[in-house]
Amino acid sequence: SAVISQKPSRDICQRGTSLTIQCQVDSQVTMMFWYRQQPGQSLTLIATANQGSEATYESGFVIDKFPISRPNLTFSTLTVSNMSPEDSSIYLCSVSKGGDYGYTFGSGTRLTVV
């Protein structure tokens, strides 16, 4: 299965600032996704990162708040913009090669907004 390097692993940020999270995969993958896991909660899909085009966002998430890039088949970034304490969560990158390959998750970025 694919191996994901997600950076940073954690950060403490001031409200009103932005943080960009990187997801690097060791092999080409078909699909890349970004999830949010709020404290004590399940994983909620933010968006599907599409190579060379705009990401597909789930209901309740917008590009201005969570801009996403995916320049190639092995790399994506998620930016959390104009942060508030409510954005404090774990953000996870996930990838899949499709078919029966299943899904692999990065180790996550633990974000605290103060």
Place this chain on the structure above:
Amino acid sequence: GNSVTQMEGPVTLSEEAFLTINCTYTATGYPSLFWYVQYPGEGLQLLLKATKADDKGSNKGFEATYRKETTSFHLEKGSVQVSDSAVYFCALSGGSGNTGKLIFGQGTTLQVKP
């Protein structure tokens, strides 16, 4: 849209007890079903999966059978250990209208006492 519902937690068991965590889903078509586990302080790991009706996924003593007639994918283990204490997530992907994204249930916390 597609959704996954898990039994409420937390579930507290004594070591060597039998475990069942219920999971039901709503989806059209033929989704793939997964169980993921998140150990304390760690990332998300695939525990087992099933891709078609009547398939049984198994790993580390855990089992789950894809039951299309009852739209269920219950997780079972005959004898739990303290080391099984974790959060368990049921998830689905595929089915009609699903563009490959993985949708999670709310998670069930399992605590096993010696």
